[in-house]
Amino acid sequence: MAQTVKRAFKFRFYPTPEQAEELARTFGCVRLVYNKALEERTRAYTLQGHKTSYVQSSAALTQWKKTDDLAFLNEVSSVPLQQALRHLQAAFTNFFAKRAKYPAFKSRKKSRLSAEYTRSAFKYRNGQLTLAKLDGPLNVVWSRPLPEGAEPSTVTVSKDAAGRWFVSILCEDTIRPLDPTTNSVGMDAGITALATLSTGEKIVNPQHERADRKKLAKAQRNLSRKEKGSANRARAKLALARVYARIADRRRDHLHKVTTRLVRENQTVVIEDLTVRNMVKNHSLARAVCDASWRQMRSMLEYKAAWYGRELLVVDRFFPSSKLCSACGALQRSMPLGVRDWVCACGAAHDRDVNAAKNILAAGLAER
Known part of the structure; x- marks a missing residue:
């Protein structure tokens, strides 16, 4: 309706x-x-x-x-x-x-x-x-x-x-809501891949800030050389702002395309409740986390799902999606970030992100 x-x-x-x-x-x-x-x-x-x-x-x-x-x-x-x-x-x-x-x-x-x-x-x-x-x-x-x-x-x-x-x-x-579908998908947000789906697909992360990092650094150096209060500094500040605006516009456009596609193709989308505020405290990952803009992606999924009659489920942030075997349910003791592929005792070989996405989907559907 x-x-x-x-x-x-x-x-x-x-x-x-x-x-x-x-x-x-x-x-x-x-x-x-x-x-x-x-x-x-x-x-x-x-x-x-x-x-x-x-x-x-x-x-x-x-x-x-x-x-x-x-x-x-x-x-x-x-x-x-x-x-x-x-x-x-x-x-x-x-x-x-x-x-x-x-x-x-x-x-x-x-x-x-x-x-x-x-x-x-x-x-x-x-x-x-x-x-x-x-x-x-x-x-x-x-x-x-x-x-x-x-x-x-x-x-x-x-x-x-x-x-x-x-x-x-x-x-x-x-x-008007979209036509109902039986498809459901779990999504694991990441940095190398912006999102890994339970279907095995990995959505590329364009890393817009990284792509324009040289332009950004040049504009920032140019601004730092200008005298405060001068007209030249005002022009340099405007040039820097335009680089940032280009990055933000391209990022937003890509997120709109990704989220619209996920909502159109699936009746239920399951995501993980990420604490981005805590993640950016890791100075090694902060820049990449901000560039991925997971919070903006979640916000888009929320209102688009509400608009078009879809269901968005959120799994608890403490759910061990990466350490759990999606085949037999065995829980691994540890799973360092450097481990991207692993084999469970049951013999199932896993891609870390695809396995996490499958577990997120299963947990979301079980809790609703």
Whole structure:
């Protein structure tokens, strides 16, 4: 049965100089309002012991706009400023529910540049998107169509470190589940092979960061030679960001292709619950683990399985998938990382990763 979900469609756009200036001003105001509201809420909680609500922060914003020092906040759309306060409220809600750390201040240099517009602050009509306070519609590259009859609920404008502008349009989309299949597959994530399947197939790991490591090192050396605060350093920093963006884009594209294929071909996908945070503490493997981006792959599998009527099962991280013989069930005492092939006492010869994938599949199907 088809389901209706909220889905974001991301497109690149090219603003005019006037639009870029207005959006940059909006980004700055959003950051200022977020940080000032966080400062006020922290002071109230520390000195007076009471929590500040969104309504109180919104009332404070109205007063800030009336002061001489912050009167410039009136020059940008009020909606992104209100949305910044809502995001701060959500951050505090997660903190008090012990789902996240205490909200941090937004850095001018490191924080993501973005502004969120709700329906009252933008107009989408006949394939043209116009934001409040801008002189005309955005020059959006519509790389794919929006759902038929789509009515966007929010629009988020952002600019990445490589200087690229993006617009993310949130709207409702109807997704139809895929036809049922009897196929099930277990997957063992790795470094040499991005994923080894219980069928014996090994999906290659492109190692995008490793492939561009020379370009990355050259860009980093070039940046280190530039004087801080100079225009040359700003250009070198942009060049470095573009190398990182290329790596991230290619990695994301490959993960989308792999996860989409797994979800389309199998009714049930079984994976292992990996603790990536602990794995990156191993300095010998940290770079390769980050390049593989297992957490991003799992996230893609989770939402795609939910969309298309598939089942994603997760096996406990302490399950000895590599040390267990998939033929007879015998448990080996140890299995060092250097051992890639081994023979069980029952006579079964195993490829370490294929054997682990078979055990992950069996364990997942047994526990559901």
